Amino acid sequence: MTDQTPPAAPRGAEPGSSVLDRWVDALEVELGLPPRSVDVGAVLDLARDAAHQVARPAAPVTAYAAGYAAGLAAARGEASDALDRASSSALAWRDPGPGAAGGSGSAAGS
Secondary structure: OOOOOOOOOOHHHOOOOOHHHHHHHHHHHHOOOOOOOOOHHHHHHHHHHHHHHOOOOHHHHHHHHHHHHHHHHHHOOOOOOHHHHHHHHHHHOOOOOOOOOOOOOOOOOO
16 A cells, blocks of 8 residues: 655745745755654754753754764664653753763763
8 A cells, every 4th residue: 555645845835934944945855855854843942952951062963963863763764762862861961070981961871
């Protein structure tokens, strides 16, 4: 059986769309992603959490790392909760200071 769901209309085609909507539509095309595959709200929330809780430059780096993890999961045919996990890590971040070993300041493997 084939999927009869019509393709999603680009965000930028909707009345009231923004420059960001049109940019993400163009970026999805350029990168060969399905239309509306980028959850703009979730990415912006993640970037906000990283920027405010960790440091401003952490926003793009965290978004990239979460996207990379999600892509690896997709390549394995698995679902990914990378955005949620990265956001939770950013919100829980407590900088252990220079020279301290480890990651987010929370228990490893949690």
